[in-house]
Amino acid sequence: MENKILLEIVTPHGLIYSEEVDEVTANGSEGEFCVLPGHVPYVTTLKAGMLMCKTGKEPAIFFVNWGYADIGADKVLILADSAEKSEEIDVERAKEAMKRAEERLRKCEECDFHRAEASLERAATRIQISQMRIPK
Amino acid sequence: MPTLRDIKRRIKAVHSTSKITKAMKMVAASKFRKAQQRMFELRPYADRMSAVLSSLAGSAESEIHPLLAVRPRKNVDIIVLTSDRGLCGAFNSNILRVASKHISHLRKEGFEVNVSAIGRKAVDYFKRRNVPLKKSWVGISGRISYANAQEIATDIIERYTNEATDEIILAYNEFKSVAAQKVVVTRLLPLASIEAAVGTLPVFNFIYEPSKENIFNNLLPKNVEIQLFRALLESQASEEAARMSAMENATKAANDMINSLTLQFNKARQASITKELMDIVGGVEALKG
Numbered sequence: 001m002e003n004k005i006l007l008e009i010v011t012p013h014g015l016i017y018s019e020e021v022d023e024v025t026a027n028g029s030e031g032e033f034c035v036l037p038g039h040v041p042y043v044t045t046l047k048a049g050m051l052m053c054k055t056g057k058e059p060a061i062f063f064v065n066w067g068y069a070d071i072g073a074d075k076v077l078i079l080a081d082s083a084e085k086s087e088e089i090d091v092e093r094a095k096e097a098m099k100r101a102e103e104r105l106r107k108c109e110e111c112d113f114h115r116a117e118a119s120l121e122r123a124a125t126r127i128q129i130s131q132m133r134i135p136k
Numbered sequence: 137m138p139t140l141r142d143i144k145r146r147i148k149a150v151h152s153t154s155k156i157t158k159a160m161k162m163v164a165a166s167k168f169r170k171a172q173q174r175m176f177e178l179r180p181y182a183d184r185m186s187a188v189l190s191s192l193a194g195s196a197e198s199e200i201h202p203l204l205a206v207r208p209r210k211n212v213d214i215i216v217l218t219s220d221r222g223l224c225g226a227f228n229s230n231i232l233r234v235a236s237k238h239i240s241h242l243r244k245e246g247f248e249v250n251v252s253a254i255g256r257k258a259v260d261y262f263k264r265r266n267v268p269l270k271k272s273w274v275g276i277s278g279r280i281s282y283a284n285a286q287e288i289a290t291d292i293i294e295r296y297t298n299e300a301t302d303e304i305i306l307a308y309n310e311f312k313s314v315a316a317q318k319v320v321v322t323r324l325l326p327l328a329s330i331e332a333a334v335g336t337l338p339v340f341n342f343i344y345e346p347s348k349e350n351i352f353n354n355l356l357p358k359n360v361e362i363q364l365f366r367a368l369l370e371s372q373a374s375e376e377a378a379r380m381s382a383m384e385n386a387t388k389a390a391n392d393m394i395n396s397l398t399l400q401f402n403k404a405r406q407a408s409i410t411k412e413l414m415d416i417v418g419g420v421e422a423l424k425g
Binding site: 010015030040044045077079 | 176177178180181184185188191192282342343344345346350351354355362365
């Protein structure tokens with residue numbers, strides 16, 4: 001199809017999403033970027049964060065946890081360690097993970113500071129994304 | 137001619153064997169379903185990962201990462217992937233036969249071959265044949281985790297980076313269907329697609345973020361891990377499928393045997409009754425006379 005991008009989100013737990021979309025916004029390691037049809041070939045690593053795609057019929061928001069994006073003129077391929085649709089995020093679990101991470105940050109001085117910080121950030125982003133809905 | 141009691145004992149023995157094989161079949165079936173699901177989940181990821189790599193490799197210079205280096209072949213590592221447990225038909229012997237053939241073929245061509253084994257069956261096999269093993273991993277089939285693949289991948293990558301080996305080959309069972317497994321001998325490193333693509337003119341000039349080196353540093357080792365993990369899962373699913381059909385056949389064979397033994401038993405019983413009857417009739421006749 002013309003002027004559409006094929007967005008595919010794949011994780012080791014399966015193909016999460018495969019749809020023709022108009023626009024993809026994602027969180028690259030160098031900052032947020034947006035892809036429209038006809039983009040130049042572009043490869044980047046992704047930070048844990050939001051991925052949003054707009055389509056005529058069904059826009060969607062995802063939480064994507066660390067991965068790669070391979071972008072071509074008419075396709076966007078996301079290889080992520082994990083990905084969840086915003087409606088499917090387990091908020092309870094994320095809140096628990098956040099609590100655990102905060103606990104760890106309080107207790108340890110420097111032991112696993114980076115890991116704890118990363119998981120705190122991850123959990124916070126998850127919760128944030130779970131509450132986001134696409135403006136109609 | 138076996139006595140009645142002998143036959144009865146045999147029937148009982150065969151019957152209890154069939155019970156065991158039936159139970160094993162059930163267990164294998166449930167394990168198989170789990171393994172198959174994990175495999176199907178990973179397949180799209182692994183496929184796309186290698187697709188991305190081969191498209192990137194077109195614009196990559198081999199100096200950019202040690203895993204992209206293609207050296208003249210001299211030392212070859214072969215990793216043979218089998219199960220830890222037996223009773224799965226020809227699953228292990230198939231792969232070991234193909235692997236041995238491959239090894240002797242490579243040796244004949246003058247390559248230095250190092251053998252590593254994953255799975256107890258392969259380890260035992262090569263030990264019996266006095267083939268020295270470079271490395272062996274046992275006890276992972278059955279509960280494969282990504283960490284297992286990582287551990288093996290780290291070792292492989294280290295050997296390749298240190299130039300201890302110029303090529304790494306993996307032999308494993310690929311899952312085709314419940315009834316069929318295919319022995320696959322594939323090259324892990326150097327990546328086949330990359331070797332073909334390196335140095336050719338780039339079709340596109342990719343934009344890399346954060347940088348080309350960074351992307352390859354991340355992606356290449358990850359790819360080795362994923363391809364290994366995939367092989368582990370394929371092999372696991374194949375193993376359980378092979379065990380399922382082996383146990384199915386065993387149960388069938390046991391039931392056939394029970395049938396023929398029962399027939400034999402009944403014949404023998406009838407014969408003994410007839411014999412007793414003849415005796416009695418004979419005795420009566422004698423008394424009359």
